[in-house]
Amino acid sequence: MSRQIERWIHEWQDRSDEPVCAYVYDLEGIRNHVRKMLESMPEQTRLFYAIKANPDKRIIEALLPLVKGFEVASIGELLLVREVSESVPIVFGGPGKKDIELETALEKNVAYIHVESLLELRKIVMLAKERKRHIHVLLRINLRTNTLPQTKIAMGGRPSPFGLDESFIEEAIALLREEGNHYVHFAGFHFHSLSNNLQAELHAEMVELYLRKVEEWKRSYELDVQVINAGGGFGVSYDDTPGFNWQRFTGLLAESEAVRALGGTRLFFEPGRFIVADHGYYAAEVIDIKQSHDQWFAVIRGGTHHNRLPASWGHNHPFRVVPTDRWPYSFARPEISHASVTIVGELCTPKDRLHTDAQLESLRVGDVLLFEKSGAYCWTISHHDFLGHPHPKFHYITEGD
Numbered sequence: 001m002s003r004q005i006e007r008w009i010h011e012w013q014d015r016s017d018e019p020v021c022a023y024v025y026d027l028e029g030i031r032n033h034v035r036k037m038l039e040s041m042p043e044q045t046r047l048f049y050a051i052k053a054n055p056d057k058r059i060i061e062a063l064l065p066l067v068k069g070f071e072v073a074s075i076g077e078l079l080l081v082r083e084v085s086e087s088v089p090i091v092f093g094g095p096g097k098k099d100i101e102l103e104t105a106l107e108k109n110v111a112y113i114h115v116e117s118l119l120e121l122r123k124i125v126m127l128a129k130e131r132k133r134h135i136h137v138l139l140r141i142n143l144r145t146n147t148l149p150q151t152k153i154a155m156g157g158r159p160s161p162f163g164l165d166e167s168f169i170e171e172a173i174a175l176l177r178e179e180g181n182h183y184v185h186f187a188g189f190h191f192h193s194l195s196n197n198l199q200a201e202l203h204a205e206m207v208e209l210y211l212r213k214v215e216e217w218k219r220s221y222e223l224d225v226q227v228i229n230a231g232g233g234f235g236v237s238y239d240d241t242p243g244f245n246w247q248r249f250t251g252l253l254a255e256s257e258a259v260r261a262l263g264g265t266r267l268f269f270e271p272g273r274f275i276v277a278d279h280g281y282y283a284a285e286v287i288d289i290k291q292s293h294d295q296w297f298a299v300i301r302g303g304t305h306h307n308r309l310p311a312s313w314g315h316n317h318p319f320r321v322v323p324t325d326r327w328p329y330s331f332a333r334p335e336i337s338h339a340s341v342t343i344v345g346e347l348c349t350p351k352d353r354l355h356t357d358a359q360l361e362s363l364r365v366g367d368v369l370l371f372e373k374s375g376a377y378c379w380t381i382s383h384h385d386f387l388g389h390p391h392p393k394f395h396y397i398t399e400g401d
């Protein structure tokens, strides 16, 4: 893979004076990765892709034949998926859904709405009745437990704006059973309690806890549960820590009594990061190398306005140097070797930093840095227009490339 990208970088520099600045998405890599994920999933499970991790249309198109459907969290995401397919199942979550979003969800035939509050449920009941549209809902629950794994991003098992507090389930069920409601159908529960969990064992335990909880509620409220959506949150390691072991996770699920006892109930997963992170690259050319107070800095064409993840998480983003021959000037090409270098972007803020004190054997102006693991929550979370630099190019690697 990186060979192909390196070749593409060299071709860019051969044909253009413009410094390299691009996202490269390996669509074939994503597809192969998802095929592999599906192979080990127990038959009761289904895979959705949470498009907020990377809503690039080409990625959605590439995944369409493989995944069961897509998770969306806004009207914009919903319509984007509907541009790609009129009929693929959509699950629609997110706090603060507006009336117009709920109406659109009804019109565009989403498979399930994830209910985030009692008020939202009342609105869905009202709108569905007005429009005479049937809709299935999953109640998103924030568990009252402190036994969930704690990761950098946690949405459940603690006070949070997401989902219904566990103690409101009874009221939600009562609302759905009110006489006037003929259109909104209870289908099950949704949980998404954390993001970037690296531990397969803890994740499997968490899913088992969800299943046990649902079993309790089923009995207490005499519910017919068709779907349990266990969310996403499978982690990607940006340093030397081992990544999430999917085979181990699905192996544990396959052995789990609670999963076997599901019967006809379907267990959904809706990862974002884990599906796309490893198959996106951010390539940026080195524009300047300078020393300041005994510290080396390399300035790239690009920065955190394109790839905000390292600034957002305060981590050093992994990258490789792609050496190139680009040097069109008559004066000496700045070069450093065996140095510790901080990689910064082109923005006028000290926050524009992608990697601090990288140990590099060699770096020259004109070389290109290839930031790996840039497929998820990188471009999409960035402040693209801050300072008005041109956006990066987007390049896709497809089958046969």
Ligand SMILES: *Cc1c(COP(=O)(O)O)cnc(C)c1O
Binding pocket: 050, 052, 053, 071, 073, 093, 094, 192, 194, 195, 196, 231, 232, 233, 234, 270, 271, 272, 273, 274
């Ligand atoms: C963001 C989100 C996901 C995807 O999370 P990842 O950590 O990228 O797997 C899934 N479900 C919901 C409800 C989300 O908000």
